[in-house]
Amino acid sequence: MQQRWMFLLCVIASISIFALGGCATPTMPGQTAMAPAPSADQAGETKSELYFVYVPKLVHPWYEDVKAGADRAIAEFAQRGITVRYDWDAPTAADVVQQTQRLEAAIAKNPDVLFVSCLDVAANKPLIEEAVGRGIPVIGFDTPCPGTPLTTFVGHETYIQDGADLAEVLAKALDYKGEIGILLGSPGAENHKQRVEGFKETIAKYPDIKIVAEEYDNDDVERAVNLTASMIQAHPNLQGIFAANASSPIGAGRAIVEAGKKGQVLLVGMDDMPEMVGFVRDGTALAMNVQAVPEIGYWTIVYGVAAANGQTTPIVHDTGSKVVDQTTVDTYK
């Protein structure tokens, strides 16, 4: 009997922990659980109260900058007398089933505009079509969703340029010759793949640069440290490393420091996680490629307001990315 009670207690405890986890996702100021404001749909008149729903791919700190940009746009609209509220309905993991549930719920909330970060085109497509069928404009952000009736896409449309830009920086620093390695990221991630593709295409222009090692780090810092450490051992003449995601530059940087190869193995990598910013600042890393993440949030709100009022918005707004090195690391933001 006691056993059964303890088991029940455990189940309740674990359920409440999960629920707690849900509550702990940061809520935006002014965001409430109330039903969406009924949109007074009078032809030709600008709506002064709007309600949007964002469905990102997962809970991830990267999106905090998206929200920051969105809030900036909302503050600007508020000065013009337009109130924008939004819900941020993030799945706890990058899981197609979870995201589908979030999207279904989001459509049921009947927002003025729905924002989607595409996790899986095949799974997202029918839901985007359903929303559009119900007269809800759908704007894509973060990751494109080709072949779906998106009103607009805001974000990075192709990641090829990310890799190409960093390849140019690395090639120049190596004086267009030497041995380099690549941390490829996760095997399934389209953005990692495209960055590597762009990187290799550019490196191919310089026949004296040889790619001697390519390893999948699975977007995992610890794996990236170990693989880079092994890579440095396997290729004593290794002079450069390209790390194709946000986690691998951190691991690669640590391995370079550990091996005492700072300045001998040049690192270029994606994103500006705090550790990577530190590596660029102290010279462990040559450069990082930074997406204009707050811009994504800002323009989703701008186009959202326009789309909700039936105005025409661009098909794609590529917010792009830029290379940041030691000279610009303190001023790039």
Place this chain on the structure above:
Amino acid sequence: MNKSSATVRSSPTNPASSSNLLSRLLATVMQSQALMLLVFLIILSILITLFAPRFIQVGNLAVITRQTSFISLVSLGQLLCLIAGVIDLSVGATAGFAGICAAILMNATTLNPYLAMAVGVLVGATIGLINGLLVTKAKLNPFIVTLSTSFVISGLILVVTGGWAIPNMPETIQWLGKDSLGPVPIPTIITLIVAGMLAFWLNRTYIGRHIFAIGGNKDAALLVGIRVDRLITLVYVLSGSLSALAGVLMLARLASGQPTIGATWLLPSFAAPILGGAALSGGAGSVLGTLVGALLMSVIQNAIVMTGMSVYWENVVIGLVLIAAIILDRVRSARRQ
């Protein structure tokens, strides 16, 4: 490291009967899964060196042993659980949580960083204590209990960090992760010391032998007066502490509290002891075997980079080696019977 009895026994007493000696040596090796694995590892290393001569260089061996130390510590914790006939699915999450706790203490308080690491290990011990009490006092299934605590803890890591890493750990502790004493990495030295103490404790003390007895036959252990509940709780406390130690050392190595640390440690924590002769049914396993098992997995990962093979093969190879190890174990136990 565990001074295995085999090396003692095989010391030449009668040089005249060298063939006799060889057969005795062979018999000793055949009796111990740990030694057989060690022989296998040496043969594998020779083969790898033929393909990639740089494999055997001191620098590379240091890379391998450094990366092995963290998973070794976690695996030693799991080994204790397996010997006692229980299981700890929360080792990875505990390691990650201990690291994050220490990182937060270092960043947000003026607490001495070494003390912060000690608190991290204490946090691990506490998680172990909770696991142990839930298993022994509440009589809950170890699998369910530790699975649940692992969910709770990995969830708490996200709640506390919001998914962000905690950067800029103090310089003073970083030597624990990245420096070496001569050619030997500091984490390796720490692991060897811990392993030596554990081996002594398990094989040369009453309490250690009692843990084997519990795993071998719990009811018999109870009948002869072994305090089963208390020792199982102790095993969980040690498992939590060892995992936490790995977590805080990884914090020192990465110089940042990474919320994902430990997430991939659970399966290797089983693979290493089992490769080294531990049984899922309890009552068997060795410290030496666990270390060699962990080393074998790191060697395979390193060899794949060294030889330029596709890294996809890593899991395939480790899986095959595991199956081979289990079959070997079967053959040996069948022969014994």
